[in-house]
Amino acid sequence: MKSKEIVxxxxxxxxxxxxxxxxxxxxxxxxxVMLSAQATDKRVNMVTAILFDKYPTLxxxxxxxxxxxxxxxxxxxxxxxxxxxxxxxxxxxLEEQNGQVPNDRAFLxxxxxxxxxTTNVVLSNLFNEPYIAVDTHVARVSKRLGIAQKKDDVREIxxxxxxxxxxxxxxxxxxxxxxxxxxxCKAMKPECANCELKKxxxxx
Numbered sequence: 001m002k003s004k005e006i007v008x009x010x011x012x013x014x015x016x017x018x019x020x021x022x023x024x025x026x027x028x029x030x031x032x033v034m035l036s037a038q039a040t041d042k043r044v045n046m047v048t049a050i051l052f053d054k055y056p057t058l059x060x061x062x063x064x065x066x067x068x069x070x071x072x073x074x075x076x077x078x079x080x081x082x083x084x085x086x087x088x089x090x091x092x093x094l095e096e097q098n099g100q101v102p103n104d105r106a107f108l109x110x111x112x113x114x115x116x117x118t119t120n121v122v123l124s125n126l127f128n129e130p131y132i133a134v135d136t137h138v139a140r141v142s143k144r145l146g147i148a149q150k151k152d153d154v155r156e157i158x159x160x161x162x163x164x165x166x167x168x169x170x171x172x173x174x175x176x177x178x179x180x181x182x183x184x185c186k187a188m189k190p191e192c193a194n195c196e197l198k199k200x201x202x203x204x
Contacts, residue, residue, distance in 0.1 A: 003164050003165045003166065003169075005197075006145065006165075006197060006200075007165070007169055007173070009196045009197055010173065010176040010177070010180060011176075012196075013176075013180065013184065014175075014176045014179050014180060017172060017175035017176045017179055018175055019121070019125055019175060020041040020042075020045075020179075021033065021036060021041050021044060021045060021048075022045045022048065022049065023048075024052075026100065026101040026126050027058055027089075027090070027093055027099070027100075027101055028048065028052055029101075029121075029122060029125060029126060030089065030101050030108075030111075030114070030118070030122050031048070031061075031086055031089060031090075032044055032045075032048050033118045033121045033122060034082065034085055034086075034089065034111075034113045034114055034118055035047070035048065035073060035076055035082055035086075036076075037078070037082075037113070037118075038077055038078060039076040039077055043075055043076050044076060046075065047072055047073045047074075047075055047076055050072050051069065051072050051073065051086075054068075054072070058090050058093055058094055058099050059094065059099075061086060061087070061090040062087065062090040062091050062094055064086075064087070066083050066084060066087055067083075069083040069086050069087070070083040073086075081113070082113060084112070085111075085112045085113035085114075088111065088112045088113075089111050089112065089113070089114070092111060101122065101126060103123060103126070103127045103129070105119055105123065108122060108123075116154075116155070117133045117134060117135060117154070118133070120132065120133035120134075120158075120174075121133045121174075124170070124171050124174050128171055129171075130162075130167045130168075130170035130171060131170065131171075131174065132158060132161050132162070132170055132173065132174045132177065133174060133178075134154040134155075134157045134158045134161070135178060136181070136187075137177065137178050137179075137180070137181025137182050137185075138157070138161075138177045138178055138181060139154060139157055140181050140185065140187060141177050141180055141181045141185050142157050142160070142161060142177070143157075143202070144185060144201050144202055144203045145197060145200050145201065145202070146200060146202050147160055147161060147164050148160045148161075161173075161177075190203065
């Protein structure tokens with residue numbers, strides 16, 4: 001199996017890949033990705049539309065009542081912890097980064113609720129850095145295509161993807177692998193019949 005064949009196939013299926021989280025400002029993406037843990041992008045977009053409209057700046061979010069943030073984001077689950085994260089991230093961006101999201105992995109990963117996956121999404125989207133965030137969709141696709149092994153954890157999968165694909169394809173592939181797993185190579189009832197990559201699939 002050649003990486004080019006997978007890239008060509010994904011380019012055909014998903015010619016215009018993009019992040020499905022809605023955002024207009026750099027910190028809105030960071031907060032939206034943090035909120036998306038164990039939640040669908042669709043549901044996150046519903047709550048952030050309300051949250052960012054009511055609190056349109058970092059300063060406003062920093063001063064917002066945490067109980068009100070909890071009430072707004074309640075539909076996405078683990079809302080109490082995530083509301084505290086919104087407050088903490090807003091405060092630290094204002095106090096330590098002049099209100100800007102930096103191209104700084106160490107800082108981003110030091111924020112409450114922000115791990116490697118969230119950081120990879122932010123750095124890829126905001127700064128065009130060649131990172132892939134391994135979520136459940138990317139992990140599933142990587143294992144089915146034999147790029148990764150069933151026993152591999154997310155970090156091992158990420159490293160294998162970097163070795164398998166060319167660096168210049170990473171940002172585009174990041175979204176394509178997510179969307180391919182989300183809409184085609186699904187966990188339940190994957191659309192295998194017309195999949196051009198079926199011959200490589202190791203799905204049980």
